[in-house]
Amino acid sequence: MNLSNLTAAQGLDLLRRKNISAAEWTDSLLANIGNSQSLNAFITPDEENARRQSRLADAAYADNTPRPLEGLPVAVKDIFCTKDLKTTAASDILKNFVPTYDSTVTLRLQRAGAVILGKTNMDEFAMGSSNENSAFGPARNPWSRDIPLSPGGSSGGSAVAVAARLAPVALGTDTGGSVRQPASLCGVVGFKPTYGRLSRFGVIAFASSLDQPGFIARTVDDIAPLFAVAAGHDPLDSTSAAQEVPARPENISTLNGLRVALPEEFTDNAAPQILSAYEKGAEILRQCGAEIIDASLPHTDYALAAYYIIAPAEASANLARYDGVRYGERAADENASLDELYEASRAAGFGDEVKRRILIGAYVLSAGYYDAYYNRARKVRTLVARDFQNVFEGADLILAPAAASDAFPIGERADPTWMYQQDIFTVPASLAGLPAISLPVMLSENGLPVGLQLIAPHFAEARLLACAKIFEDAAAFTAAPPAVDTE
Numbered sequence: 001m002n003l004s005n006l007t008a009a010q011g012l013d014l015l016r017r018k019n020i021s022a023a024e025w026t027d028s029l030l031a032n033i034g035n036s037q038s039l040n041a042f043i044t045p046d047e048e049n050a051r052r053q054s055r056l057a058d059a060a061y062a063d064n065t066p067r068p069l070e071g072l073p074v075a076v077k078d079i080f081c082t083k084d085l086k087t088t089a090a091s092d093i094l095k096n097f098v099p100t101y102d103s104t105v106t107l108r109l110q111r112a113g114a115v116i117l118g119k120t121n122m123d124e125f126a127m128g129s130s131n132e133n134s135a136f137g138p139a140r141n142p143w144s145r146d147i148p149l150s151p152g153g154s155s156g157g158s159a160v161a162v163a164a165r166l167a168p169v170a171l172g173t174d175t176g177g178s179v180r181q182p183a184s185l186c187g188v189v190g191f192k193p194t195y196g197r198l199s200r201f202g203v204i205a206f207a208s209s210l211d212q213p214g215f216i217a218r219t220v221d222d223i224a225p226l227f228a229v230a231a232g233h234d235p236l237d238s239t240s241a242a243q244e245v246p247a248r249p250e251n252i253s254t255l256n257g258l259r260v261a262l263p264e265e266f267t268d269n270a271a272p273q274i275l276s277a278y279e280k281g282a283e284i285l286r287q288c289g290a291e292i293i294d295a296s297l298p299h300t301d302y303a304l305a306a307y308y309i310i311a312p313a314e315a316s317a318n319l320a321r322y323d324g325v326r327y328g329e330r331a332a333d334e335n336a337s338l339d340e341l342y343e344a345s346r347a348a349g350f351g352d353e354v355k356r357r358i359l360i361g362a363y364v365l366s367a368g369y370y371d372a373y374y375n376r377a378r379k380v381r382t383l384v385a386r387d388f389q390n391v392f393e394g395a396d397l398i399l400a401p402a403a404a405s406d407a408f409p410i411g412e413r414a415d416p417t418w419m420y421q422q423d424i425f426t427v428p429a430s431l432a433g434l435p436a437i438s439l440p441v442m443l444s445e446n447g448l449p450v451g452l453q454l455i456a457p458h459f460a461e462a463r464l465l466a467c468a469k470i471f472e473d474a475a476a477f478t479a480a481p482p483a484v485d486t487e
């Protein structure tokens with residue numbers, strides 16, 4: 001058996017029954033990573049450490065003292081700080097940054113026995129929807145045949161790693177869709193919990209009121225154990241929630257009596273092939289016993305504009321620290337003045353999209369424009385959140401498209417506003433801080449995966465994951481990328 005095809009749930013089960021060893025599992029994935037360098041999924045693989053951790057996991061099984069994720073290989077987006085392991089956020093300005101501490105999420109996973117395989121490719125500072133904004137070049141979607149396709153972004157490398165069987169599960173971050181959109185483009189599952197569930201401590205900041213860690217996996221079943229271990233209050237993150245974390249998804253076997261809302265704004269905005277997936281998804285839910293109800297999220301049309309004010313505003317503040325003195329690479333000779341040093345370091349260290357966001361952010365926060373842009377965007381954000389509250393008074397879940405299109409060719413989309421439109425279906429739940437999961441549902445006319453999202457009320461992850469599992473089983477999406485050997 002090729003162990004790289006194991007899902008997290010299958011692999012952990014075989015480990016507990018001592019049918020496989022953690023070392024074999026990790027070694028087969030490391031071999032795949034080595035053979036798949038053309039996918040550019042990893043910025044920094046961590047072979048040596050992964051091998052060592054997997055052998056320690058085997059010792060724990062031999063002692064009958066395994067922890068909940070003992071021996072589970074995990075790929076980690078290169079935005080999570082990992083002690084003694086380079087963490088670049090795919091930026092030249094951090095190309096030599098080796099953290100002295102771990103992010104809370106990676107620490108909790110490791111303390112539960114997970115084995116980190118390495119750090120995955122992404123858009124620089126998580127700004128982007130295609131992985132093309134990486135200082136290390138784009139990751140490549142394993143569904144590509146002739147022309148190289150984008151895996152989506154910003155957590156593109158993590159989605160590629162899972163889809164191409166380089167890792168059973170991966171960590172991503174989702175500020176406006178960066179877990180859910182690449183999951184959709186790569187035919188895998190992407191989950192972001194409620195804002196505040198997963199600590200942001202040690203996650204390099206983009207837009208702090210929106211940034212969230214999330215998980216990418218091949219099945220819904222693989223997500224629940226990661227969530228159970230990683231979620232929960234963290235005193236090191238002041239926005240972390242004190243709510244108790246459910247140990248497992250709700251125990252339900254049908255969607256009978258469940259009301260799922262289909263907001264009309266999503267239908268109106270969907271391209272034809274996305275719309276047909278959306279309709280198919282609604283039909284599947286109906287067959288599972290759910291009642292499909294009409295709904296409206298009237299401020300959805302303004303959500304994207306509000307996001308592209310709020311996120312750059314926060315980014316411009318968060319990225320001010322990379323000045324070549326306190327943080328970041330320095331690019332100036334010794335005779336440079338302080339201003340010249342800042343200018344040269346930031347000009348050399350940041351890529352175009354990051355610079356664009358800093359400029360937009362500084363502009364919308366400037367004295368004359370603060371009320372007209374930033375404050376107005378914050379009001380729109382409140383209205384978007386209120387729309388969701390209203391819908392959830394009459395519905396348990398919302399069904400929405402995940403990405404605006406299927407995978408698109410690398411290098412073809414030069415217009416940044418086209419790229420911003422990719423987030424049209426994911427940004428609303430981000431502004432409202434709601435838990436959402438994207439699942440592959442079908443193949444498009446191009447033979448490429450298309451995903452849909454289920455969105456739930458705050459802190460309803462136990463229900464969301466249970467319903468997502470039923471939906472996943474009924475949708476029965478089993479296709480794998482062409483180059484992947486599924487034997």
Ligand code: GLN
Nearest residue numbers: 126127128175176177178
């Ligand atoms: N594509 C969006 C952006 O560029 C979302 C990114 C993200 O979720 N990190 O801002």
